[in-house]
Amino acid sequence: MLIFDDIPRPDTNVPEQHEAAFAYLNRSGRPEAARVRQLAEDWLTHYPADHRDALIARLRSTIDDQHRAAFFELFIHELLLAREHRILAIEPKLPHTPKSPDFLVEAKEGHRLYIECVLATGRSQQEVAAQARLNQALTAIDRTSSPRHFLDLTVHGVPTAPISINAMTKALRAWITGLPDDDDAMDAAPFQHQEHGATISLRAFPRRHPERARRAIGARFFPAGLVTVPDDVRGALEKKASRYGALDQPYVVAVNALGMFAREDAAIDALLGSPCMVLEQTADGLASREGRNPDGVWSGPSGARRKGLSAVLSTERIDPWNFAVRRGRLIRNPWTTAPVPPFDLGVDDFQPEKGRYRIAAGQSMGEILGLPDGWPEA
Numbered sequence: 572m573l574i575f576d577d578i579p580r581p582d583t584n585v586p587e588q589h590e591a592a593f594a595y596l597n598r599s600g601r602p603e604a605a606r607v608r609q610l611a612e613d614w615l616t617h618y619p620a621d622h623r624d625a626l627i628a629r630l631r632s633t634i635d636d637q638h639r640a641a642f643f644e645l646f647i648h649e650l651l652l653a654r655e656h657r658i659l660a661i662e663p664k665l666p667h668t669p670k671s672p673d674f675l676v677e678a679k680e681g682h683r684l685y686i687e688c689v690l691a692t693g694r695s696q697q698e699v700a701a702q703a704r705l706n707q708a709l710t711a712i713d714r715t716s717s718p719r720h721f722l723d724l725t726v727h728g729v730p731t732a733p734i735s736i737n738a739m740t741k742a743l744r745a746w747i748t749g750l751p752d753d754d755d756a757m758d759a760a761p762f763q764h765q766e767h768g769a770t771i772s773l774r775a776f777p778r779r780h781p782e783r784a785r786r787a788i789g790a791r792f793f794p795a796g797l798v799t800v801p802d803d804v805r806g807a808l809e810k811k812a813s814r815y816g817a818l819d820q821p822y823v824v825a826v827n828a829l830g831m832f833a834r835e836d837a838a839i840d841a842l843l844g845s846p847c848m849v850l851e852q853t854a855d856g857l858a859s860r861e862g863r864n865p866d867g868v869w870s871g872p873s874g875a876r877r878k879g880l881s882a883v884l885s886t887e888r889i890d891p892w893n894f895a896v897r898r899g900r901l902i903r904n905p906w907t908t909a910p911v912p913p914f915d916l917g918v919d920d921f922q923p924e925k926g927r928y929r930i931a932a933g934q935s936m937g938e939i940l941g942l943p944d945g946w947p948e949a
Contacts, residue, residue, distance in 0.1 A: 572623065572624060572627055573612060573615075573627075574608070574611055574612055574615060574627050574630050574631065575596075575597050575608045575611075575612065576597055578597075578598070580598060580599060580600035580604075580605075581600055582598060582599065582600050583599070583600045583601050586599075587710065587713060587714070587786065589706040589707075589709040589710045589713065590710060591632075591633045591634075591635060591638070591706070592635045592638050592639065592890070592891075593630065593631055593632060593633070593635075593638045594633065596608065596891060596892075597631075603892070603947040603948055604947075606946070606947040607891045607892060607947050610947075611630075611642070611645065611891060614645055614646075614648070614649045615627070615645070617648070617649060617652055618645065618648060618661075619658070619661055622661045622662075626641055626644070626645065629641035630642060630645070633703065634699060634700070634703045635703070636690060636692055636694070636699045637699075639690060639827075639829065639890055640688070640689075640690050642889075642890065642891050643688050643690065643825070643827045643889055644673055644688045646889055646894060647673075647674070647686065647688050647825050647884075648674070650916065650917075650936070650939065650940070651674070651676055651686075651916075653917075653939060653940050653941070654679070654915055654916055654917055654939070655679040656676050656677065656678050656679050657676065657677040657679075658674055658675070658676060659675045659676065659677050659683070660674070660675040661673070661674060663675035663685070665815060665816075665818070667816055667817070668815055668816055670814060670815055671815075672685040672686065672687040672814075672815055672822070673686060673687050673688050674686040674687075675820075678912070678913075678914050678915075679915070680912060680913050680914065680915070682820075682821075682912045682914075683820045684820050684821040684822065684823055684881070684911060684914070685815070685818055685820055685821070685822045685823070686823050686824075686825060686884075687811050687814070687815075687822070687823070687824045687825065688824075688825045688826075688827070689807045689808070689810070689811050689825070689826050689827070690807065690826075690827050690829055691803045691804040691806070691807040691808075691826050691827065691828040691829065691830070691833070692803060692807075692829050692830075698729070701729035701730060701731065702729055704729070704730045704732070704733050704734060705726065705729050705730055705734075705769060707733075707734070707736065708730070708734040708736060708739065708769075708771065709724070709726070709771075709788070711736045711739070711740050712724070712739075712740070712743060712771070712773070712787060712788060713786050713787050713788045714786075714787070715740055715743055715744060715747070715787050716744070716747075716787070717747050717775075717787040718778075718781050719750070719752055719777065719778060719781055720747065720750055720756055720775040720776060720777055720778060721775075721776055721778055721786075721787065721788070721789030721790070722773045722774070722775060722776075722787050722788050722789060722790075723773065723774040723775070723776060723789065723790045723791075724771070724772070724773055724788050724790065724791045725771075725772040725773075725774075725791075726769065726770070726771055726772075726791075727769070727770045727772075728768045728769045728770055729768065729769055730766060730767040730768055730769040731767045731768045732767040733767075734764075734766050734767065734769065739764045739766075739771075742762070743762055743764075743773070746762040746773075747775070750775050752777060753777060754777060756775040756776065756777050757774070757775065757776055757777075759774075759775060761773060761774045762774075776789065802841075803828065803830055803833075803837075804826060804833075804837050804838055804841040804885070805841035805842075805866075805867070805868055807826055808824060808826060808841060808842070808868045808880070808883065809868055809877075811824045811880075812824070812868055812877040812879070812880045813877060813879060813880070817879065818879065818909070820909070821881035821882070821907075821910065821911045821912075822879060822880055822881050822909065823881055823882045823883065823884055823901075823911060824880060824883050824884070825883075825884040825885075825886070826838065826883060826884070826885050826886070827886050827887070827888070827889045828885070828886070828887045828888070829887075829888055830888075833887040833888060834887065835885070835887075835898075835900065837885075837887075838883060838900070838902060839902065840863075840867075841867065841868060842867050842868050842869050842870075842883060842902060842904075843863055843867045843869060843870050844863030844864045844865055844866050844867035844870045845863065845864045845866055845867075846861065846862075846863060846864075847861075847862050847863060847864050848860070848861065848862065849861070849862035868880070869904055869905070869906060875905075875906035877904075878904070878906055878907050878908045878909075879908060879909060880904055880907065881903070881904055881907045881909045881910060881911045882901055882902060882903045882904055882907075882911045883901075883902045883904075884899055884900070884901050884902075884916065884918065885899065885900055885902060886898075886899040886936075889936070892947065894936050894937075895935065895936055895937030895940070895942050895946045895947070896935060896936075896937060897935065897936050898918065898919065898933070898934075898935055898936065899916070899918035899919070899933070899936065900918055900919040900920070900921055900930075900933075901914070901916055901918055901919070901920050901921060902921040902928075903920075903921060903922060903923055904923075905923035905926075916933070916939075917933050917934050917938075917939035918933040918934070918939070919931065919932055919933045920933065
């Protein structure tokens with residue numbers, strides 16, 4: 572079974588607004604998309620045959636986070652193989668819990684370890700599902716014929732249940748038909764659809780070049796949100812840190828931070844504590860120094876914690892299109908009870924040394940996986 576469909580692909584345009592990530596990759600006729608699809612299919616042949624169908628189903632998901640999570644697991648699997656490590660088991664069975672980490676690995680250096688993959692999105696499963704329902708509705712709006720006007724979209728809230736697409740688009744078509752052709756359209760009463768806690772509002776503006784009309788939505792407004800990348804990473808790691816209890820081998824969590832503003836420091840802050848300034852009384856008065864709050868996955872109010880989490884492999888915005896330019900880092904837990912022996916992943920390696928980290932520089936993901944510069948464009 573293949574990941575992608577065997578279909579004609581004449582469309583080389585960019586994705587439609589709110590189009591599911593897999594849907595676009597599956598249908599795109601762009602040469603870059605063809606390279607991405609071929610590489611993913613090649614990687615799949617390296618994945619154990621008895622686990623492929625389940626992975627393919629997740630890769631083909633219409634929910635972007637499920638698609639990205641499945642790709643991240645396939646990516647980590649290939650990264651391990653590229654560094655000559657062996658995957659002994661997918662979802663290995665543990666004697667003390669019905670839960671299973673993603674991989675049991677035998678490193679080329681000879682030791683074994685468990686690896687778990689997780690996305691840091693800051694969203695719960697319920698929020699992900701709600702956003703998918705909203706995206707389905709917005710895609711239907713964007714595909715509605717509006718040759719004389721483009722639509723200005725405003726959204727408040729997300730739906731707690733599926734939106735009635737047929738009823739909404741029927742009302743929308745009637746509203747579009749009744750709009751004036753000239754600038755009076757801007758003064759027309761807006762279209763509004765409220766359902767299951769979501770409010771979708773649309774205003775109309777006349778198109779200056781109707782012959783170019785393709786999509787209905789020309790502008791979008793969503794309420795501002797708070798950027799909390801370290802919190803997102805911390806939350807993802809907290810959920811996985813002790814999920815499998817006491818393990819007989821070192822335990823590494825690979826985290827992919829998907830936030831637009833995700834950066835390397837976010838993982839360090841999430842693990843060791845958020846940065847702060849510490850004021851200390853000295854004989855000469857107050858002195859300040861840089862410090863960390865006791866809110867880290869590995870450092871809490873009572874000191875070191877989550878000692879069973881041996882290390883974290885942190886990355887940012889890994890997806891099928893852009894992983895080649897990304898970097899990663901293996902951040903080792905200074906207080907772990909199960910340290911990871913030498914383990915070559917080709918990424919930056921953060922080794923604890925005298926209260927600080929000594930960093931051994933690695934390569935980009937594209938270099939590690941042997942891809943040409945500029946891939947998938949090249």
